[in-house]
Every structure is written in C-alpha cells, then in structure tokens.
Amino acid sequence: MRLEDTKKTFDHLLHEMNKVIVGMDEVLKQMIVSLLTNSHAILEGYPGLAKTLSIKTMAQLLSLKFSRIQNTPDLMPSDITGTYIIEETTGGKRTFKFQPGPVFANVILADEINRATPKTQSALLEAMQEKQVTVGNSTFKLEEPFFVLATQNPIEQEGTYPLPEAQSDRFLFKIRTDYPTYEQEIEIVNRYAEEEKRVSLKPVLSRDELIYLQSLTRQVPIASDIKKYAVSLVTSTRQKKDMIEYGASPRASIGLVLAAKGRALLEGRKYVSKQDINLMALPVLRHRIILSFEAERQNLHEDDVIKQLLK
C-alpha cells in the first residue's frame, strides 16, 4: 500500500461500514483510530445503539480472526483465556493439552464487559496490557494485532461490576454512542424494518496492511508545540482540583498524542494538527478522570469538565 492510498483505504472502510451502521461516523472513526494505534476501546451507550453491531461490522471488514466474549456474572477467567484439557491418545495415554480460549484472536468483542465479575475482568488485563496470557505455569503470546473492543451499558446497575480504574486505564478510548437524529432513525427503520436486504461485506484491510498502517501511524510527525499542548492538557486534569479529584496519568499523554497521530492519518494528513488533539481529548480522557464532589453537585459530566479544560 502506498502512502497516497491510505486515505482512499480509510474512506473505503468507512463507506463499507456505513452500509450497515447509520449516523455513527465519529464513533466509527474513533474505532479505526483505536485499530491504528494498536489499542483497545470501550464503547459505552444505551441499549440498542448498535455498539455490538458496529464492532462486528468492523471485524468483518478486516481479514482478522474475530471472537466474541459475552460477559455474564458466571463467566470464569478460564472461559476467556482457555484451559488445559485431558486428551487421550490412540494408545490410551492421557495428556494435558492447552485449549485456547476466545482471547486468542485478533479482534475481541467483549460484550457487556461490566457484567463480568472483577476476577474475570482482570483475566483480560494481562492480555490487554502485555498481549500475552498466562495459564498455570505457561505463558502464551497473543498474535499481533490484538484489540479488545468492549461494550458496556451505563444504566444497568444491578448485577454489574464497574471496571476498576487500573483496567479502564488500559483502554485508550471510551467511545460514547449517542442516539441518532430523527432523519437517521428514519433511515435505520428503512434499512432494518422493511424487506430484508443482506449486505455483503468484503474485507477491506488485510492483517499485513493493518500492521503497516499501524507502523505509519507512529511515524506521523508532530510539532513540539502541539505535543506540549497535549501534555499540558493532560497535566491540567491533575491541577484542576476543584472539579477533578483524580486526574489522568502519563499513559493518557502517550495515548492522546498517539490517537492524534492516528486521527491525522485517518484524515489523510501527514502531520498532527491541534484540532486532532482537541477531537481525541474527550474519548482519551473521559474514563481517566474522577470528578470531585463539587463537579457532581453541579451535575457536570466528565465531558463537560474536559471541554472546560479545552477552552
């Protein structure tokens, strides 16, 4: 793939996704940026907002191994990582053989991740951070690229286990899905409530092409001033004590600059713009800050406070 063709590839990818998904351009772009930066993303939104569908659609467009983990309170860590099973040979000899779990794939859809118990959630932790899985005494390397695209529902309180800060920090993005506009909803109804049309999706990106794009993302140059602006933004979350109790970590600075690079490449630019930082600040920072009592008393959300910082 030539450098000049990257923009066309992304446009084609988005075009194919839009055949299935209606009016979620920004969400889809953030998901692609997550892929480009070789990072994980969590999609949060109310039920019925096509979170799972958009991840499944993306997985279909990539020639990668896809697996889905439907999180429930009775899900065990070994259901994710895999386990040793006894295998009997033809000679009657029994041996332990490792049976890989769904985590051994390139794209993992961890659906309703906050419904899994903390023990099961943390089974994903090593896989997400180290890109490896340890079962018993053996450690298994996961195949590159490896993404976890999780979904969670913000209104379910009963029987849910909110992700601990350490684990939510592993996700580069917390992507918020919102309700569609009236016109978009009409289009959704037209597509899915009338005659059933099967949309055939063909892979747009191969594994090698994706790895190449990931390497290109890291090569996108950034001006020192813009880099300083990104870091200042992250550090300001630690200084705004009246609104934020706990600010974002340096991992957020790395993530913000990397995400901005991915966004620039997605837009077909060869440099990072200040606008890229501003666009990526919300999904990168919103799950990394804990609001103060004062902010909650004023009924402010994470996004409101980040927007204040951006001003």
Place this chain on the structure above:
Amino acid sequence: MVTKPIIAALKEVRNAVMQITLFNALLDTLVLFLICSLVLILTSLPWWYALVPAALYGGIHTYRNVKKHHNLAYVEEKVPELQEQLITVADNTDKENVIVQSLQQDVLRGMRSVKTSYFLSFGRLARELITLTVVSILIITVSAHGVRFLDFRDVLRDLETLGKGPGAYELANASLEFIENMSEDIYGNKTIEELGNDEIQLQLSPVLSDIDISKVNPPESKEFMSTMPKEIKATTDVSFQESIPKGYQRIVKSYFREIAKTS
C-alpha cells in the same frame, strides 16, 4: 535524501523574514526621526537631538519585531497553505521516515509559491513612503526659509526666570566664581603659589575686621634712601655693529630711528 534541501529552505525563509522585519523597523525609525527633526527645527533646537528618540525607538521596535516575527508561526500565519506543516517539518528535521519525507516534499513544493510580498504590507509601506517624502519636503522648506514657530531656548530661559519668583534674591554668579589670578602685583611674591590653586573658603570675622577709629594713628613720614648710580653711559648694541650689507644699511638705520621716535 530531502532533509538537506528542507533545512536550507527553512533557513532561507527565516533570513527573508528577518530582512523584511529589519527593513520595516528601519523605515518606521526613519519616519520617526524625520518627524522629530522637523519638530526640533521648528522649535530652534539642534536637529541631531532627534537621534536620541529615533535610536531608542529603533532599538526597542526592532527587538520586539524580530522577537515576534522571527519564528515559523509568523510564516504560517502569512502562508495558510503551510499551516501547521512548516513548524512540524522544522521540528522533525532529524527524523527520516516515509511520512516525514513526504511531508518535507509537500512543504518544499508549498514554499516555492511563497513570495516576499506575503510579508510586506503594501498599504503601510505606501503610507510610510508618502510620510517620508512629505516630511522631507517640509524639512527642506522650513530650513530654507528659516521658519520657526518658537525658540525653545528662550522659552526655557523665561520659564527659568518665572520659576525664581519676584521676591527671590539674585546673587551675582560672577562673584561666586573662582578665578585664578596670575598677577604678582596683587598677590605679591610667587612663593605664595606654594599654597596651591585650590579655592580657599575664607570667612571674615566681623569683630576682627571692624575698624576702631580711636585706634587710628596719624600718618607717619618715612625717609627713603636714594640709590641713584654715579655715572650713566650708553653703548651700542652688538647688532648695531654687525656687518650689514650696504643696500640694507639705510633701511636698518631708518628702522632704529623710527623706534627711537616712538619710545
């Protein structure tokens, strides 16, 4: 390898901006200098006094302008096509990869379209040149016809007088001045000079200097010894006996005669 051309191009842009900035600052300073000169001429003050405000303004104005304009953000502001790209390229000249090289080529291509005129404000330049011409003509006219609105030195002198007020005691400055006098007639023997030339502050005690008339004695007659020589004789000077050529003897003779007459 495109890194070297981009470094050279960035240097060239910086130099061009610097030259234009200095030119603009010089022009601004010149306008100020001429206006100040005109004002000084009209107030009968030396025109070269205008060098002081002009030098001060020139120094500060140039420093501020160079500080403000000698960066690539200024170039990007003037050339929107290179927005955010120029600084990114300048900050990443040490990196070499596909994207950086491609960006460098884009920037080099974009820089070809950059013209010096982007950094010149023609409206302002025209206004300044017109001002320079008008003020120069005024200076020549005023100087040629000796036009003066007021004599600033007179005004200062008047103000000085006014400042003293009507009841102030005017002490003659001359009486307070120390004057070194070389005449022996007044101060007597030269050995007095051993005291040096420093000003001596003397205070006369009125008690000691008062004259008591009762103690004044009548004048005393003094007798002086005569010291006249017994014999007086005159001799000719050596120069008189010199061998003077005949042609000049008459001239010399008449010269001495004339001297004798005047004495």
